[in-house]
Amino acid sequence: MRRLQDLVEAARQKGPATVAIAAAHDPDVVEAMKTAEEIGLARGIFVGNKAKIQALAEQVSWKIPDDQLVDEREESLALRKAIGLVRDKTASLLMKGKIKTSALMHGVLDREAGLRAGRLLSQVIVFQVPGIDRLMLMSDAAINIAPTLAQKAEICRNAIEVAHAIGITEPKLALLCGLEFVNPDMPATLDAAALTMMNRRGQITGAYVEGPIAMDVPLSKFAADRKGINSPLVEQTDIFIPPDIEAANILYRAILYFANGESGGVVIGAKVPLILLSRAETPETKIHSIAIAILMAQSPQASS
Ligand code: COD
Numbered sequence: 001m002r003r004l005q006d007l008v009e010a011a012r013q014k015g016p017a018t019v020a021i022a023a024a025h026d027p028d029v030v031e032a033m034k035t036a037e038e039i040g041l042a043r044g045i046f047v048g049n050k051a052k053i054q055a056l057a058e059q060v061s062w063k064i065p066d067d068q069l070v071d072e073r074e075e076s077l078a079l080r081k082a083i084g085l086v087r088d089k090t091a092s093l094l095m096k097g098k099i100k101t102s103a104l105m106h107g108v109l110d111r112e113a114g115l116r117a118g119r120l121l122s123q124v125i126v127f128q129v130p131g132i133d134r135l136m137l138m139s140d141a142a143i144n145i146a147p148t149l150a151q152k153a154e155i156c157r158n159a160i161e162v163a164h165a166i167g168i169t170e171p172k173l174a175l176l177c178g179l180e181f182v183n184p185d186m187p188a189t190l191d192a193a194a195l196t197m198m199n200r201r202g203q204i205t206g207a208y209v210e211g212p213i214a215m216d217v218p219l220s221k222f223a224a225d226r227k228g229i230n231s232p233l234v235e236q237t238d239i240f241i242p243p244d245i246e247a248a249n250i251l252y253r254a255i256l257y258f259a260n261g262e263s264g265g266v267v268i269g270a271k272v273p274l275i276l277l278s279r280a281e282t283p284e285t286k287i288h289s290i291a292i293a294i295l296m297a298q299s300p301q302a303s304s
Helices: 004-012 027-038 050-059 075-087 101-109 149-165 187-200 221-227 245-257 283-297
Strands: 017-022 042-048 069-071 093-096 122-128 136-138 172-176 208-213 239-241 262-268 274-276
Touching: 004 122, 004 262, 004 283, 017 027, 017 075, 017 283, 027 042, 027 050, 027 283, 042 050, 042 075, 050 069, 075 093, 075 101, 093 101, 093 283, 101 274, 122 149, 136 149, 136 245, 149 172, 149 187, 149 239, 149 262, 149 283, 172 187, 187 208, 245 262, 262 283, 274 283
Parallel strands: 017 042, 017 093, 042 069, 093 274, 136 239, 172 208, 172 239
Antiparallel strands: 122 136, 122 262, 262 274
């Protein structure tokens, strides 16, 4: 699978997945789910303000059947009911509607009523850019704000799991920093060196991991040669891991807006994949995200 559209096709072939949507009275969610249903990708169960959901559906010339609507106007109850649909296996995916990411995360992380699976939750983005004929991944631009070394190791493992699920069997992972040397004054370089050693010693498996490394080396043989860096990552990197949420978020926006990239994303680590759509995303991005979540829900590791 070399293009995001290939992921959509692969997910469609698995038959429509059922998505529980928390606080579904959200125009982006309704529009994306309309397309997802039309192309046989997914079917929603819309938990939220029923009248508003129906009105939003009408605006896009759609009628959602009554058995796919759960009227619950109170945000925390809507979240709890949507999570309940996943817990009782009515739905295989959870989607965020008109509710803050942090509120959704707290619901998912609730020890009694949530979807904890004993793992770190992190967001993984799959992207493509013009001029590079393969899919690449990056993480974590949305969940873990200032990850510790242990959390970075989990972020790497989650991204590697997504890479495997989309057919990248031996991914090469770059731990991005500002340079290729360990500088004790730059803590991200210390973490990157430790993560590299964790990979060499079998604590992070399923990928080749290397860092610290600046962004030019994975992208340019010319830069690598000039810097005297000989690395398997050069022009072959599959997974990019920036040091924190800000760096990751900036890289993500740069991929989209500087490099004309396209993407889709998923949050994994809970009992089921989570879909977080954003207002600023294109309709295609939303469909890619649903497709990636479906592929992850079906991957062998997903329920571990
Ligand atoms: N995965 C698994 N468990 C977690 C995670 C995680 N990513 N984060 C926290 N926990 C668990 C902890 O182990 C603990 O048991 C409990 O949750 C509370 O942990 P805290 O107090 O460290 O975490 P919070 O509640 O302060 O924050 C966790 C959030 C995920 C809510 C927070 O990191 C957040 O709001 N992230 C989203 C940031 C955002 O707004 N992104 C949008 C665009 S950048």
